[in-house]
Amino acid sequence: MYSGKYTFVLLLFCLSLNTYAFKIVEAIALEVDGYKIPIKIYLPENTSDKHPIHFYIHGGGWNGGTKTEVPPATISGDANYLCDRLGIIYVGLAYRCKGNDGTFKKAISDLETSVKWFLDRAESFDADTTRIGFGGSSAGSTLSSVMAQKYKNCKLYIGNEGMYNVVDLDETLSHFPDAKSRADYGLSDLVSRKEASAYYNLRKNPPATLLLQGKQDWLCHYSQSKKFADKIKNSGGKSKVVYYDSINHTCLNPNYPEVFKNSVIEIAHHFTNEFHLKGIDFKAIEKQLFNALKKNYPHENFPLEMIVGSWKDKRGTFTFKEDNTCSYVNKQGKQKQTFTYTKKEGCLLLKGKKGVRVFYMRKNNKVIYEQILQQSRIKGRRFNYRKV
Numbered sequence: 001m002y003s004g005k006y007t008f009v010l011l012l013f014c015l016s017l018n019t020y021a022f023k024i025v026e027a028i029a030l031e032v033d034g035y036k037i038p039i040k041i042y043l044p045e046n047t048s049d050k051h052p053i054h055f056y057i058h059g060g061g062w063n064g065g066t067k068t069e070v071p072p073a074t075i076s077g078d079a080n081y082l083c084d085r086l087g088i089i090y091v092g093l094a095y096r097c098k099g100n101d102g103t104f105k106k107a108i109s110d111l112e113t114s115v116k117w118f119l120d121r122a123e124s125f126d127a128d129t130t131r132i133g134f135g136g137s138s139a140g141s142t143l144s145s146v147m148a149q150k151y152k153n154c155k156l157y158i159g160n161e162g163m164y165n166v167v168d169l170d171e172t173l174s175h176f177p178d179a180k181s182r183a184d185y186g187l188s189d190l191v192s193r194k195e196a197s198a199y200y201n202l203r204k205n206p207p208a209t210l211l212l213q214g215k216q217d218w219l220c221h222y223s224q225s226k227k228f229a230d231k232i233k234n235s236g237g238k239s240k241v242v243y244y245d246s247i248n249h250t251c252l253n254p255n256y257p258e259v260f261k262n263s264v265i266e267i268a269h270h271f272t273n274e275f276h277l278k279g280i281d282f283k284a285i286e287k288q289l290f291n292a293l294k295k296n297y298p299h300e301n302f303p304l305e306m307i308v309g310s311w312k313d314k315r316g317t318f319t320f321k322e323d324n325t326c327s328y329v330n331k332q333g334k335q336k337q338t339f340t341y342t343k344k345e346g347c348l349l350l351k352g353k354k355g356v357r358v359f360y361m362r363k364n365n366k367v368i369y370e371q372i373l374q375q376s377r378i379k380g381r382r383f384n385y386r387k388v
Helices: 079-086 104-120 139-148 179-184 190-195 222-234 257-274 282-296
Strands: 007-013 020-032 035-044 051-057 089-093 127-137 154-160 208-214 239-244 309-312 316-320 325-330 336-344 347-352 355-361 367-374 377-387
Touching: 020 104, 035 079, 035 104, 051 104, 051 139, 079 089, 079 257, 079 282, 089 104, 104 127, 104 139, 104 190, 127 139, 139 154, 154 257, 208 222, 208 257, 222 239, 239 257, 257 282
Parallel strands: 051 089, 051 127, 127 154, 154 208, 208 239
Antiparallel strands: 007 020, 020 035, 035 089, 309 316, 309 377, 316 325, 325 336, 336 347, 347 355, 355 367, 367 377
């Protein structure tokens, strides 16, 4: 069945009353300009039929990597829940980024060669090459949406907080990719930017498209998803955008448990409909997600004395005292701030000279996190302040 030329790691996930397993295969899909381009594959264990294939392309602003290594291939977070239950092969694709003297054109070449590597070995992976899909997040959405238009057997596309048109780009709404980022990645001229925009390169009968988008996204404004979805519909294709009102640039992060759960369920339905899957137990998927995520939800009512002590993340440390005062020192010990703190409706309010900061505690009682506002918009969260 699977050739012994690849590296296997067997992972078992006990996320509900049942055990679900899938294999991870890691290999090198190609070598180019001295760089080894890795590929990562999740293989379902729970079904015996030929499996549809979902190619995933990571984000990261086209940054990362070194003069000797490209960033690793990664798989989207929904794979842990859907790979085995739906019987889908997930394939994570890597590519040369700015740190590897990469350009958008070189990245597409890497991705095309990696897809060919997998499709040439489809039989050994029990893969159904008549049912493939593409997906990507952030900067990976730009690449993956272009890739999805190149394959006639691509049935579906899934984009997370995406950028699909780098020609008509309003930098006052979308901070990525700015002019420097475009120049650094070989997208200075109009011709190259148009080639890098799926909006201008839709194939005939474009793949059915699901877009997940935060309406507070300051990197890739939600208008990108709206206009791309409208263009697909106007071209005779199917598209759906799932908007999240108070979410910035993350729709598949378990630190946002309700958003993550909803996104995974939307993806499961998209796979089921477009890959024509049968017998999918959606209630079991929801139960699995609930059990896995329940401790990530914010604590509705925690005792204030639970906060007393020091909480640290990679940036610095907050120290809460019993007299309702709090101090912050950054990692270098140079930035120092003082606050008074109170609890209100399940959140912790820190009042200082520069205004109010809002913290929440997770139900696991081990993590507090901050919600960051910028000009009344939710810019993001700082995760995982842990008690020390």
